[in-house]
Amino acid sequence: MANATPVMEAIDETLAGKRPVFEVVYEWATTVDHKKIGLMYIFLALIFLIVAGIEAILMRIQLAVPNNHFISPQVFNQLFTMHGTTMVFFMGMPILFGFGNYLVPLMIGARDMAFPRLNAFSFWISAFGGLLLYFSYFGASGLYGAGSAPDVGWFAYAPLTAKVFSPGHSTDYWTLSLLLSGIGTIGTALNIVTTTICMRCRGMTMMRLPLLVWLFLITSCMVFIAIGPLTAAQIMLTLDRYIGAHFFDTQAGGSAVLWMHYFWIFGHPEVYILVLPAFAFVNEIVPVFSRKAIFGYPAMVAATVAIGFISLSVWAHHMFTVGLGAAGNTFFVFATMVISVPTGIKIFNWLATIWGGKIHFATPMIFCVGFLFQFLIAGLTGIMLSAAPFDWQLSASYFVVAHFHYVLVGAIVFALFAAFYYWYPKVTGRMMSETLGKWHFWLFLIGFHLTFDFMHVPGLLGMPRRIYTYEAGRGWEMWNLIVGIGAIFQVVGTVCFIFNLIRSCFRGEIAGHDPWDAWTLEWATPSPPPSYNFAIEPTVHSRRPLWDLKHPEDPDSDYE
């Protein structure tokens, strides 16, 4: 039993009739253990990943051929709204907070988060937000008429959200669910910041924090700044809809552009809130599998801080076609281009970390390699879009859809998969299957490139986004068909992954506490870690405490 996972233990005991199901559920529902909360976040996010993935597949089937009648326009519009909203708010953020919850205390040698009960509250209110969003499918005309699911897009531009243009409750479901999950997000961010600042073990100075912890710290600070405007805008929108305020109601003189500012002041940092944790995973995994220390630790920290700051001042690059005038546009072009400098520094440092190493291509590492190439391309198409004249052509076209999916899937999802394979042995005590992992990687990689490489083309040929169908004869058919086929490969890859997750839980090789020969503190506890994390609070002398233990002849602390 020593190496069983907490999940499996629970299953075994319930099956053997030792513990009633109710008791197990009760234990998880009332837990304040950061590891269990982290796992629940991840579980929730995986469910939403599957749901939003199904929504994406339905859309791709609809668009695979021109003039398709598979899905009605109303349902299609609901699908892309729900897909975007779910992926950003109920997949991306929870999964990042899941990993943060699980790893941050372990990596800094703490016993739990600073505020365990706030932590549980944050999880449950976020989960409730997600539930509320999907509950909308049961409203109004019910599931087959697709109910009153929101259909205003994940960006919910005014005045389409005003009562006149969006009667019924669909938009209210959207607003309230994000309002709730926003509260949870702020709570968790507060927890991560406090934990990192106050609960580090002896010897863990700020400049010895694992980079992952640094990145979660900065992400959490960005959450404070970004979620505020979103929450404010949600409240204003609700006032518009229910007591006739006119913030965004253009029929009564309100401003549509005001909403865009509010939304993107949140929306742009949000992109970095999602991508920084992906960087965080890569920062931990690449060095271990290259067998080298991360190159330029201080520069990596500085670049992250810089990205945090600059990302707060680029929002209007989503608004180049709004007619802000030359001065405004020029400023935002500059800010947007500048952010590529710290981002570039990160890529160069990863390259330098690999350089001269001994690279082991285990599954976590190959996903990181996919990440590196795809993120490079995403960054470069991003620079192209940041040049406003390009953007005047390509914004709101499939080129943009391709660009940001390169970031969201090519970078973030690849890094997430890497993280799953890397930390799974810590969490469950068992390894995931390498064979299935490689199948997963190759299928997903091929699918990803078929889908998102070829999606740039219809964008260049004038295909706008958010359309439920298109006419034949504009040169878009073939590309959309290829894109659809790619999506199927991605599904098969993901099925391999899910199967691997479940199978390895029972059949995986026993991992031991440090299967990757890694260097950070979480690998110093048993797998899975006991509820108190560390029997004795650790003391560290460098950024790589386990390196010091393994190489007493050449300790890291000499070089810092």
Place this chain on the structure above:
Amino acid sequence: MLVLSITASIFLIVGGLLLYALIRFRHRSTDSDREPPQIYGSDQIELAWTVIPILIVVMLFLSTARVILGTERISKPTSALDVTVIGHQFWWEYRYPKFGVVTANELHVPTSDPGNPTPTYLKMSSADVSHSFWVPRLAGKMDLIPNRVNTMWIDPEQPGLYLGQCAQYCGTQHAKMLLRVYAQTPEDFAAWIKQQQKSASQDLSSNTAAVEGQTVFLHNACINCHTVAGTIATGRFGPDLTHLASRDTLASGPIQNTPENLKNWISDPNSMKPGALMPSMHLSGHDLDAVTAYLITLH
């Protein structure tokens, strides 16, 4: 172009180095178990790959800024044609104030030759939610936002039909808010304007079906939403029908303008364009034929 070549070369260099490193430094089974030498960083290298990208960014920025400011500074030649574009859910309204012409869904503009330019100056706004005007081969896109006037230039040199469509999600039928721009030689354009200026209430007496259709039209809800110049129909919620028969398509592009389609459209617009804001008009078969007979006379 500068942007393209710079990004492409960055991709080749960084991508190439990455690929090289991955192959050159992969772990071989013959390797010893010793860890490779640990390198923690280098201030010089770090500085180099901060400063060089900054220089590239500044260069890119300056070239972009020149284009933006250049676009903004073009002054309006007196020969320019003014057109007001109003976006509606889910169709386009075009007004030519100088000629007193109002039309819908199909924009006609003159071509201009560089020696004697006659560019078209579009003043754009929206009657309901935000839309975006995008004809890729003519210009970039520009949003149409309620309570706000945005402007942009188009200046086609080749005559022909340019296709585009609304690029800002605007509700159920965003997908079928298509754009058709007909660029015509100045002579053809002048002829088109002449024809659009003609009154539509020509003599129908020889065409009894049309006379009857006109009566049906004027006595139904049609006139609440549609205009036919010279009659009591002055509705503004739907497209102006004054010269409907001179257009190639219906409902903003997706439907060919044939008598058969017209009939189907009027009896059930939502089956042809689900989500369109025109209600089904419950006319008897006879009235429907008559209305259609009337509409096809509106050249």
